Amino acid sequence: MNENNSNTNLSSVVSNRAWRQSAPWIAGAAMAAFGLSRRSKSGLALAAAGGALAYAGWRANTSESDQFLARGSVLLNCSPQEAYQRYRNFEDLPKFMFHLESVTKIGERQYRWVALGPVGIPIQWDAEIVDERENEFISWRSLPGSELTAAGSVRFEKAPSGRGTILTAITHFDHPAGKLGYAVAKLFGKVPNFVMQQDLRRFKALIEAGEIATTEGQPHGPRSLKAAALKLADPDRPLARSAPMSEILKQQRRTA
Amino acid sequence: MKAVCWMGTNKMSVENVPDPKILNPRDAIVRITSTCICGSDLHLYNGLIPTMEQGDIMGHEFMGEVVETGSAVQPEKLKVGDRVVVPFTIACGRCFFCQQKLWSCCENSNPNYWIAEKMMGYSPSGLFGYTHMMGGYAGGQAQYARVPFADVGPLKIPQGIPDDKVVFLSDIFPTGYFGAVNCDIKRGDTVAIWGCGPVGQFAIRSAFMLGAERVIAIDRFSYRLEMAEQGGAETINYEEVDDVVQTLKDMTANVGPDSCMDAVGMEAHGDNPMYALDRVKQAFKLETDRPIVLRQCIQACRKGGTVSVPGVYSGFADTIPMGAFMNKGLTMKTGQTHMMNFMQPLLQRIEKGEIDPSFVISHRMPIDSAPQMYKTFRDKQDRCTKVVLDPWATATAA
Missing domain, CATH: 3.40.50.720 (NAD(P)-binding Rossmann-like Domain)
Structure with a gap:
């Protein structure tokens, strides 16, 4: 949690214990599912590689071949049509994906994504929709030559008994080298699934409640010096008290 | 404005803090006329519930007058000048749980839902002035409060009924x-x-x-x-x-x-x-x-x-x-009370004279005496049952 201080903590970020424990089967399953869903040769290759990568890639220390994979799902109290249409309007994604600065249309099915990296390092990639079916799914991947290699898919399924829509999203990034690699790690590296879940919960709030609940900007009395220092060091860190629940609060909070 | 702030275990203090602002389209700002200390506030006073932070504004039992509404609050739901009791639970009104009338299980009102999920599996709704795990919302032991999703929770109160009779619709009577x-x-x-x-x-x-x-x-x-x-x-x-x-x-x-x-x-x-x-x-x-x-x-x-x-x-x-x-x-x-199921029916019982909830009040005090009243209430001194604070009275008037 001190990676603000230096780049050298990258390996500890990537080798986050919880991530290492849960990564293998999630990565394997998700990559295989994603690969198969693309119904193409490269997709099959990806699916096959999924298991191997899940096992080998994550056992190794950081290297340029590492990937960040995030997966999450959420129940939305709306129809698949509404969910799909709101999501498909990519230019609006930064409204609930707080780590994104902008998404701009640059071609027929091509978009430029700009994420807010730490200390002014921008992360940018161009991506295209490789396949989509209206109200059902969208899958995308970065264009060749893009600064970042990434791919993902989003599915919209009708939940049983009129309970709305189940949205399932998978995204993975190749881990680039150097400064950009650090920026990506900072954004997604700690708990990729958590970052994803935060995004999806905010999407849910926007669709259902029309706004994202917040306390940012509300008044409060004087904070402690310790709290102020911690906040300065990492604005997203929750401020724990020295209670046994501090264990819970050690859970990293990355909303980027 | 004046606000009662949690400054640590056994430490409450009345601080001058900035007035609250509208932060979201469905917010309203309420000028508080009566606010209470709840028995559950004593758990925070005693430092027994985690995720409080020094400087947090206390209080979840309050009522007052709407002085500002956000752009998405329809005037037929709530408008400036309305007199309202604000329930202690915050609910969006539109998620699966709100539609099942399980208002205190709202999915969209706790921005820190993930802290509660760590402890409880799933998160209940946001609450006013009741730990960061429950949303970290500034509470109502203050002169003003920001009320999120103000078109769902607040109950309009007709003029003519004194605060003392209806303020407990904010929590303890429905609870x-x-x-x-x-x-x-x-x-x-x-x-x-x-x-x-x-x-x-x-x-x-x-x-x-x-x-x-x-x-x-x-x-x-x-x-x-x-x-x-x-x-x-x-x-x-x-x-x-x-x-x-x-x-x-x-x-x-x-x-x-x-x-x-x-x-x-x-x-x-x-x-x-x-x-x-x-x-x-x-x-x-x-x-x-x-x-x-x-x-x-x-x-x-x-x-x-x-x-x-x-x-x-x-x-x-x-x-x-x-x-x-x-x-x-x-x-x-x-469960935390599904407030919106009970506030209106209980208001009707009060209006019909079936019950006068003010019988529980033992102390009416200016807000400046809140720190002392927390102690009195906690230690059950002076036959203390219920403390109602006036955010606008000065200490000398008490």
Whole structure:
């Protein structure tokens, strides 16, 4: 949690214990599912590689071949049509994906994504929709030559008994080298699934409640010096008290 | 504005803080006319619920006048000038849970849902002034408050009814009523209620409203037991009997009460060795909650009966008699109150004169005396039952 201080903590970020424990089967399953869903040769290759990568890639220390994979799902109290249409309007994604600065249309099915990296390092990639079916799914991947290699898919399924829509999203990034690699790690590296879940919960709030609940900007009395220092060091860190629940609060909070 | 701030365990202080602003389209700002200290605030005062932060504004029982609304608040729902009671739970009104009328389980009102999920699996709704785990919302022991999703929660109050009669619609009256609803009372039932604080007092009266034949109230403070008797309850002072469970047996022909209500929660007192052990464990953070009353409720309840728990629990409690619970076939019902189900019907009962909730008030004080009143309330000094604070009165006027 001190990676603000230096780049050298990258390996500890990537080798986050919880991530290492849960990564293998999630990565394997998700990559295989994603690969198969693309119904193409490269997709099959990806699916096959999924298991191997899940096992080998994550056992190794950081290297340029590492990937960040995030997966999450959420129940939305709306129809698949509404969910799909709101999501498909990519230019609006930064409204609930707080780590994104902008998404701009640059071609027929091509978009430029700009994420807010730490200390002014921008992360940018161009991506295209490789396949989509209206109200059902969208899958995308970065264009060749893009600064970042990434791919993902989003599915919209009708939940049983009129309970709305189940949205399932998978995204993975190749881990680039150097400064950009650090920026990506900072954004997604700690708990990729958590970052994803935060995004999806905010999407849910926007669709259902029309706004994202917040306390940012509300008044409060004087904070402690310790709290102020911690906040300065990492604005997203929750401020724990020295209670046994501090264990819970050690859970990293990355909303980027 | 003035606001009561949590500055650490046993430390409350009235601070000057900036006025709240509209932050979201469905927000409203309320100028507070009456605000109260709740028994559940004492758990925070005593430092027993995690995720409080120095400087947090306290309070979740307040009412006042709307002075500003966000752009998405429809005037027919709420407008500037409306007089409102604000419920302590915050609900979006549009998620699956809100539509099931499980308002206190709202999915979209707790921005820190993930902290609660770590502890509880899933997160309840946001609450005013009640830890960061529950949303970290600034509370209502202040001169103004920002009310999120203001087109769902606040109940409009007609002019002419004094604050004292309706301010408890913000929490304790619906909470006592919900506790009684959760007892599944059938006509002729006997209900035992542990805790004769304000929630217990309203629970006693609500149990009778819902058809109970007998209510047996249990506490250790004679002034609170007197108030229970005024509400029609029989009473047990547990410090004056050998064994509460046996006493309840004796009073019910060895059958036991049909329902037992824990209106005490995580900081229960007792007079047995188990209580001493719980105190020690809580002090050393080995358990967060002291379930002395919950144990007695389970032991005392008749076979096939219902245990209702409006008392607040925060985390983990030890030595729950699950054998008794299972083998007697009991049902337990609990939860933060689904406020919006009860506020309007209970307002109607107040308007019809069926009940005047102001009977619980023991102290009316200016907000500046809040730190002292927390202590008085916690230590049950001066026959303290319920403290209502006036955010605008000056200390000298008291």
